[in-house]
Every structure is written in structure tokens, then in C-alpha cells.
Amino acid sequence: MKLLTLIFFKKGELFKLENVTLKRSLGLWAIVGLGLGYMTPTIVFDTFGIVSEETNGVVPLAYLTALAVMLFTAISYGKMVQVFPSAGSAYTYTKETMSPHLGFIVGWAALLDYILLPMVNALIIRIYMVSVFPSVPAWIWVVCYVAVVTGINVWSMSKTSNLNSLLVIFEVVLICAFIVLAFVKLSQGMGQGTIFTTEPLIHSNVHLGAVLTGATVVCFSFIGFDAVTMYAEEATDIKTMPKAIMLTVLIGGAIFFICGYFAQALFPDVSGFKVTDDTLPEIGLFVGGTIFKLVFLAGAFAATIASGLASHASVARLLYVMGRNGVLPKRLFGSVHPKFLTPAFNVILVGVVSLLAIAPSLELISSFINFGALIAFTFVNLSVIAHFVFRQKRYKTGKDIFSFLVMPILGAGTTGILWYNLQADALIGGIAWIVIGLIYLAFKTKISKTSIVDLHFDEAEKPTSL
Known part of the structure; x- marks a missing residue:
């Protein structure tokens, strides 16, 4: 565990705190809850119109495809979090197994989605509140939401976890209510007119390319299983992390698939929606009337806050790891607040970015x-090969070949296919972000007159073996 020495001023006097660390306060289900909160299960209803158009009406098939890809990667995450039980996720794994320079670029790429995810939640809150209170300026809702989420994350990680758990339970209850109402509406002849149908999964207009495009849209919903690795240093028992990762992706995937199936069965096409960019309010209205629409919005609101709490906390910890590693300015990004034991500067910075x-639009940000x-995801799979096959020479048995070579190759290959099918705007914007990272890396190494190779984690622990 990383030990920090903090020097700060209080009432004009200099104070020095030794051995300040992130607090280990999260059990298995607290971590799973944070992961599910991050994934925002109700996002399936927000993006339903977009994905239904992209896939020609097979939303649940897109989620199944994305889930299959994520399972390979989740297994790789489970392996790597045991070897390198520290926060940092893909950045740490790539840096330690392949190259510090490459690790930086992967971490920089991951920063793009981690930083933007809290913004997505603020954006969804804006959409919800404007739909209910159209006369109130949109910016007020964004500012209020960001202020609350930032304050909670600065205050305490355990408070974040407890509130997140309550919100996740509330949204799951609302999803169950939707499923019950969907049963009733389908039995009454709405949509497909039958509860059990294969139309949401396969029909004559289904094309592989369209399904893959839809899978790229929904894959960002699975980022919660990746985000839980950021809590490795706050888990009460590091051995629970692989199980937490798999439970997060499986439970989240099951919720996405079931909700997607019933929504697609109820609405075979999106011609009946006035707004296809965010169909959740209208789905609630059509399924349960005005009262359920308001309750459904309340559940989605809770889900978005839960995701906002988790995503905000995760990106703050990624910045913390890159800061204490010296890749970002250590004094700012690598510090822990002496009272709250949270990376307060990073939390506030993420809050400022979220104000954007x-x-x-939701579709634009999600594509980035x-x-x-x-x-x-691709480099986490490759890091398994680099560590176990090339470093530890774990390729002498059939079990090792399957576990440490075949499975991660499948994971890297399938994520690569999804990456290839990204929208052009996402590719252009993402490449521009990578170029900025390369420029920063060159500037950093030139100014400091030190190679990024020389910047390392000064942790007491070493990588463990499986």
C-alpha cells in the first residue's frame, strides 16, 4: 500500500502527516454496488431509441454482443488486479507489463472516457430536469448537481458507497416495476403482442454490421466493471476484486439484456417517439401513464446520481495514481486530503470539467x-499476455495457453472489432486526444530531463503471482 507524507499549513503553522493512505472501507457488495451504479442500468432506456435505429430493432442482441466481449475482458481484469493490487486499472497494467510510455498513452486514452462519464451523468440530469421544468435554465440543474456530487466525493468514500447503494436499490425496484408493466402491456396486445418472441433478437432485417455498430454504442454502459478496479486500494480484502468484477459485468449485463428485450418487444420501431435521443420519459409514459412516467424519471434520476458518484470517484483515483507516479504534477494530483483521506483536488477538478x-448532446459525448x-480494454487483455506469457513463461501447459494466451487474444480481438466500428467523429476526436497526450509526454520528458521510464510507483509492495 502506498504511504504518503503530506505537508500542509494550518493557522500559520507547518504540519507533517506520515503514512496517509486511502482508507480500506469497501466490501464485496459495496464494490459491486459502485460498479452497478457506475453502469447506470436505466441508461438502456435513455439510449433505446438511438440503439434501436442503429441495429434495425434488435437492441437486446446488441447488449448480448457487448456482454460477450466484456466477459473476455472482465476475466483479464480479474487476473491483473490480483497481480497489481493498486488503483490505476489499464494504465497500471500496461505500464508495469509492457512500457511506461505505452502505459501513459493508455492511461491518457482512459482519461478521456473517465473524465467524460461524470459529464454524461450531469448531461442526463439536465435533460430530465428540463423535461419536467422547461422554464428553468438548463445550466442551473448542471451546477446544482455537480456541486452536490463533488461535495459528497470530497467528504468520504464510505459515504459515497452507502448513498450509491441506496440509489442502486431504488433503480432496481423501478426496473422491476417496468418489467411487470411490460408483461401486462404485452399480454394486452401492445407491441409484439406476446411476452415471448424472438423478434427483439433476430428478424429478416438484422445485419451483423448494424449489430456491431449498436454494440459500440452500448459498450460504454459496461465501463462500471472496469471502474471497480480503481477501488483496489480501498477494498477490505483485495482477493474479492476478481469476483466483484465478474459480478458487476454479469449482473449489469443481465439487467441491460432483460430491459432491452422488453423495451424492444413493446416498441418494435421508434416511429412513435417524439424524441429518439432520450426515450426514457416516453417509455415510462407509454407503459404506465403520467404517474409512472414521473416515478420512472425519479428512478432514472437516482440511477444517474449513483453513476455520477461512482464515476466521479473513479476518475479522481485514476488522476491520483498518475499524479503520485509523477506523470501528472504530483503535488496536486498525487495528494490525499489529510482530514477526509480522499483525493480532494482531483475530485474538484472533475467537478469543474463536468460543468461543461x-x-x-448525449450521443456525441458517449461516442468519445x-x-x-x-x-x-484492449490493452488490459494484452497486458495479461505480456505478464504471464512473456515474463512468467506460462505457456507450457494447455491450461496456461488457454487462460493466458487464447482468452486474452479473444478479448483483445473482439474489443478491437468494436473499436473499428466506432463512429467517425469518435475516431477523429479520440485520435486528436491521443496526439495531445503525445505532445504532453514529449514536453514532460524534455522539461524534466528524465525518461518516463524513470517515473515509477514507490510502493512497498511488489507484484504478486497467481
Whole structure:
């Protein structure tokens, strides 16, 4: 565990705190809850119109495709979090197994989706509140939301976890209510007119390319299983992390698939929606009337806050790891607040960035998120090969070949396919972000007159073996 020495001023006097660390306060289900909160299960209803158009009406098939890809990567995350039980996720794994320079670029790419995810939640809150209170300026909702989420994350990680758990439970209850109402509406002849149908999964107009495009849209919803690795240093038992990762992706994937199936069965096409960019309010209205629409919006509101808390906390910890590693200015990014034991500067910085949610569209921001996420997923799979096959020579048995070579190759290959199918705007914007990172890397190494190779984690622990 990383030990920090903090020097700060209080009432004109100099104070020095030794051995300040992130607090280990999160159990298995607290971590799973943070992951599910991050994934925002109700996002399936927000993006339903977009994905249904992209896939020609097979939203649940897009989620199944994305889930299959994510399972390979989740297994790789489970392996790597045991070897390198520190925060940092794909950045740490790539840096330690392949190259510090490459690790920086992967971390920089991951920053794109981590920084933008809190903004997505602020943006969704803006959409919800404007739909209910159209006369109130949109920027007010963004500012209020960001202020609350930032304050909670600065205050305490355990408070974030507890509030997140309550919000996740509330949204799951609302999703169950939607499923019950969907049963009733389908039995009454709405949509497909039957509860059990294959139309949401396969029909004559289904094309592989369209399904893959839809999968790239929904894959950002699975980022929660990746985000939980950021809490490795705050887990009460590091051995629970692989299980937490798999539970997060499986439970989240099941919720996405079931909700996507019933929504697609109820609405075979999106011609009946006035707004296809965010169909959640209208889905609630059509399924349960005005009262359920308001309750459904309340559940989605809770889900978005839960995701906002988790995503805000995660990106703050990624910045913390890059800061204490010296890649970002250590004094700012690598510090822990002496009272709250949270990376307060990073939390506030993420809050400031989230204020940009006042203007852009959901589809635009989500497309940029996918660029960084898929790069991170690909390199986590490659880091398994680099560590176990090339470093530890774990290729002498059939079990090792399957576990440490075949599975990660499948994970890297499938994420690569999704990356190839990203929208042009996401590719252009993502590449521009990578170029900025390369310029910063060149500037950093030139000014400091030290190679990024020489910047390392000064942790007491060493990589462990499986």
C-alpha cells in the first residue's frame, strides 16, 4: 500500500502527516454496488431509441454482443488486479507489463472516457430536469448537481458507497416495476403482442454490421466493471476484486439484456417517439401513464446520481495514481486530503470539467467515451499476455495457453472489432486526444530531463503471482 507524507499549513503553522493512505472501507457488495451504479442500468432506456435505429430493432442482441466481449475482458481484469493490487486499472497494467510510455498513452486514452462519464451523468440530469421544468435554465440543474456530487466525493468514500447503494436499490425496484408493466402491456396486445418472441433478437432485417455498430454504442454502459478496479486500494480484502468484477459485468449485463428485450418487444420501431435521443420519459409514459412516467424519471434520476458518484470517484483515483507516479504534477494530483483521506483536488477538478455538460448532446459525448474505453480494454487483455506469457513463461501447459494466451487474444480481438466500428467523429476526436497526450509526454520528458521510464510507483509492495 502506498504511504504518503503530506505537508500542509494550518493557522500559520507547518504540519507533517506520515503514512496517509486511502482508507480500506469497501466490501464485496459495496464494490459491486459502485460498479452497478457506475453502469447506470436505466441508461438502456435513455439510449433505446438511438440503439434501436442503429441495429434495425434488435437492441437486446446488441447488449448480448457487448456482454460477450466484456466477459473476455472482465476475466483479464480479474487476473491483473490480483497481480497489481493498486488503483490505476489499464494504465497500471500496461505500464508495469509492457512500457511506461505505452502505459501513459493508455492511461491518457482512459482519461478521456473517465473524465467524460461524470459529464454524461450531469448531461442526463439536465435533460430530465428540463423535461419536467422547461422554464428553468438548463445550466442551473448542471451546477446544482455537480456541486452536490463533488461535495459528497470530497467528504468520504464510505459515504459515497452507502448513498450509491441506496440509489442502486431504488433503480432496481423501478426496473422491476417496468418489467411487470411490460408483461401486462404485452399480454394486452401492445407491441409484439406476446411476452415471448424472438423478434427483439433476430428478424429478416438484422445485419451483423448494424449489430456491431449498436454494440459500440452500448459498450460504454459496461465501463462500471472496469471502474471497480480503481477501488483496489480501498477494498477490505483485495482477493474479492476478481469476483466483484465478474459480478458487476454479469449482473449489469443481465439487467441491460432483460430491459432491452422488453423495451424492444413493446416498441418494435421508434416511429412513435417524439424524441429518439432520450426515450426514457416516453417509455415510462407509454407503459404506465403520467404517474409512472414521473416515478420512472425519479428512478432514472437516482440511477444517474449513483453513476455520477461512482464515476466521479473513479476518475479522481485514476488522476491520483498518475499524479503520485509523477506523470501528472504530483503535488496536486498525487495528494490525499489529510482530514477526509480522499483525493480532494482531483475530485474538484472533475467537478469543474463536468460543468461543461451545459451544452453538448448525449450521443456525441458517449461516442468519445467509447474510444478511450475500448483502447483500455484492449490493452488490459494484452497486458495479461505480456505478464504471464512473456515474463512468467506460462505457456507450457494447455491450461496456461488457454487462460493466458487464447482468452486474452479473444478479448483483445473482439474489443478491437468494436473499436473499428466506432463512429467517425469518435475516431477523429479520440485520435486528436491521443496526439495531445503525445505532445504532453514529449514536453514532460524534455522539461524534466528524465525518461518516463524513470517515473515509477514507490510502493512497498511488489507484484504478486497467481
